[in-house]
Amino acid sequence: MESRVNSDPWTVVAERLGTDLYLDLQPDPTETARGRGARRRQSLASALREAIDDGRLPPGTRVPPYRSLAADTGLARGTVAAVYQELVAEGWLVARQGSGTRVADTAQRTTAPRLTPASSSVRSAPRHDFSLGQPNPSLFPRRDWIAATRRAVTAAPDDAFGPGDPHGHPALRTSLAAYLSRARGVRTTPDQIVVTTSVKSALELLSRTVFDTTIAVESHGLPFHRQAVERGGTAAVPIPIDGGGAVVDALPHSVSAVLLTPSHQYPTGIALSPTRRTAVIEWARTSGRLIVEDDYDGELRYDREPVGALQALGPDAVIYTGSVSKSLSPAVRIAWLVLPPPMVDTVVQAKGIREPDASVVDQLILADLIDTGAYDRHIRRSRQFYRRRRDVLTARLARTGVDVPGIAAGLHAVIPVPADIEPLIAAEAARRDIALVGLSGFRHPDVPQESGGIVVGFGTPSASSFTTDVDALLDLLADYLPNRRLRAE
């Protein structure tokens, strides 16, 4: 195949795709090599999105193999693979084994009339599902939920079915204050708790009320953290992570707050070191700044006692947040904030009158589950289930010489791979119907990629398929890390 690099790359793409895609690939002399790479990647991604959006690339169209497109355009194979991966994650493209990568049926964002109604039901479940850090849905405590509903809905006073309190139902706030104190060491009264539907909406609320213009976030973290903060009008700047967790010495002076996952850094799994825990509390106290602690899976620690909440070291300086999404199910929409007392009114008022957000009926049921001990029993059962899975996964990986750090807790592991190989593995995984995401999917856009990784959520596969799923994963890794004996035996 003839390479036409630097001649007229957009024509090449146009020929291969049967449409005109403008790619801004000309070098700018002032750019660094990294800046140029990022711009080219962005240009290809934008051109593809626009062509899909306006119908030039109709649903079902097969896009060229990334190797061919890379050769034709002069872009690195890893760049093109990363762009395909990004567009698959966003729903613009679908990658299926045997049929290549195609434009998705549901990808068109156009508002032009269409004959067939759109549907999200065409997204079928992947064969090997290592999607991110979700709990296993088969563990949902159905009988407990039904029994708690019977008790809570029968016993509730009439006014529980009136307009809810944006602060959260007092019964749930009382139960949560006791639970968070007992299980996580959080220091709080019921009045300091504000109930929301999700940590995402909690962060958006904070961004609209107590954050100033800029906060710091960990260099790698959940993309929704940044999105929620930014949607509320606050910028999020990254701080590095090392073996001791977030490098809190690097906190810039310009930020009014820092958002951390101190018990189990997401996604690297590292716990913030004791020295840094003390240091960041000191930083917040002396400078009048805030720490937001997302304790997203604090209860799920396998090898020793849970790392207690950072909030306990400085209840006046830490806003603590969590939800039932990992412990119970993301299908139950209940999350909470624990606020320093002076902030409570501001945050509650920002929610607006008559806007409880979270179902009051569900709040009463969760309060019952906590009060009767059913919630604790469920967490113990879940911890045993995930610990067994963690043991299977680490044993199989250990036999192959792959060291997986930060797997002492939680529902996911990061398998380190060279940075340049990461997008290739991720793209090939999609092709083999293995759902997983590369570490770069969690990287703050301003942070250069230095190390790569594959994030494996080991909670989601079904009990019947788990070992087969792990074998498929090891086979995939073996094709890219050939000098380690990864192939399943």
Added chain:
Amino acid sequence: MESRVNSDPWTVVAERLGTDLYLDLQPDPTETARGRGARRRQSLASALREAIDDGRLPPGTRVPPYRSLAADTGLARGTVAAVYQELVAEGWLVARQGSGTRVADTAQRTTAPRLTPASSSVRSAPRHDFSLGQPNPSLFPRRDWIAATRRAVTAAPDDAFGPGDPHGHPALRTSLAAYLSRARGVRTTPDQIVVTTSVKSALELLSRTVFDTTIAVESHGLPFHRQAVERGGTAAVPIPIDGGGAVVDALPHSVSAVLLTPSHQYPTGIALSPTRRTAVIEWARTSGRLIVEDDYDGELRYDREPVGALQALGPDAVIYTGSVSKSLSPAVRIAWLVLPPPMVDTVVQAKGIREPDASVVDQLILADLIDTGAYDRHIRRSRQFYRRRRDVLTARLARTGVDVPGIAAGLHAVIPVPADIEPLIAAEAARRDIALVGLSGFRHPDVPQESGGIVVGFGTPSASSFTTDVDALLDLLADYLPNRRLRAE
């Protein structure tokens, strides 16, 4: 009492309140009388809010009777009463029988440290509760909910407890499509339905996706309509209402959409006339604009068959929205949008990945309630309950010669009163511990007040107190409309 009008009014206020309040009361020669009145009212409201916010007026401080403050400042009594009413509604002031109007304990919005934790539990229920258009919480179908939970949670496939679909659970969308078609004449497939937590969040979502810069709203309507639209970045301009409902001939060219309550205008209760229904559909179709129909209480019609949804006349031009807040309970956070098919993907994508918002468990329970007929039975029972209340209220008012229009449906009535008396009645109601709101509370800020009214939500009072509550209301009206024989006999 000596009047010091035009000398130094802010000093007067300062003396009476023990603090310095700046009031901008000097006339501006270019102002109209109405503009001056609005500015003075605004100035007093702002000065009071600021003084409460920064602690110059501490919680518990008694503010002067509005008659005295009016006499001292030269403001009209109605103006001062309206400002007090506004601040009571916003939570800055509380009015209690026998103890006058005081600064509320929870009113401070400051983020300065405070010793006692904030709590919203200090808001106690009013003695006579005619708060707005809420269903009676004693009607909540507890046994049906418990039975539906048992069936739905037992029968659900495992993946129902995984990450929810932002589109809404397919089971609920299927049940809702059938129900809305049967009960409201809505023309929809399950795929056109998007599930949210509330009509407010649904409108915010539309504002972020399909509205252009400006939409039209009815001159009187739910304040949250405007707030949700504006928070999403869209301006809301008013169109008038007359005896035929919203005057759709007056729709300005600048708007991309109009938000209507065609079945039962909120709060006036008027149904949009057949001619206007046809006209507004024609307007939308020929100009490529949109109609948003909030069918907030479409099922609750007492004297004849429900007015069908406007959406049925133009499913390609109308976005239909509704919720269970009136039909079941605002404690259950489920609402829906019915969208023209080309918009579905845009709206679902704007919700974001893994963000179902509404509890998936509750979605399955509602689907079960609809499918088993329990939801329809509950609505029939509710309709009978509210029809009896409506009959009691209209009979008592009719004996006094007060004509109450638009009470053929819904959970509230508007009692017409002269515009200048409305704020006096509302302020006095607060003093007598009667919860109700003046019509001006629903007026778009750009619309001049021409007629007054008292909005009475007759759903909320408890069964044991309803007749006593109505008597308290008639006594109140009698003090302000003395030439009508209103006093309870």
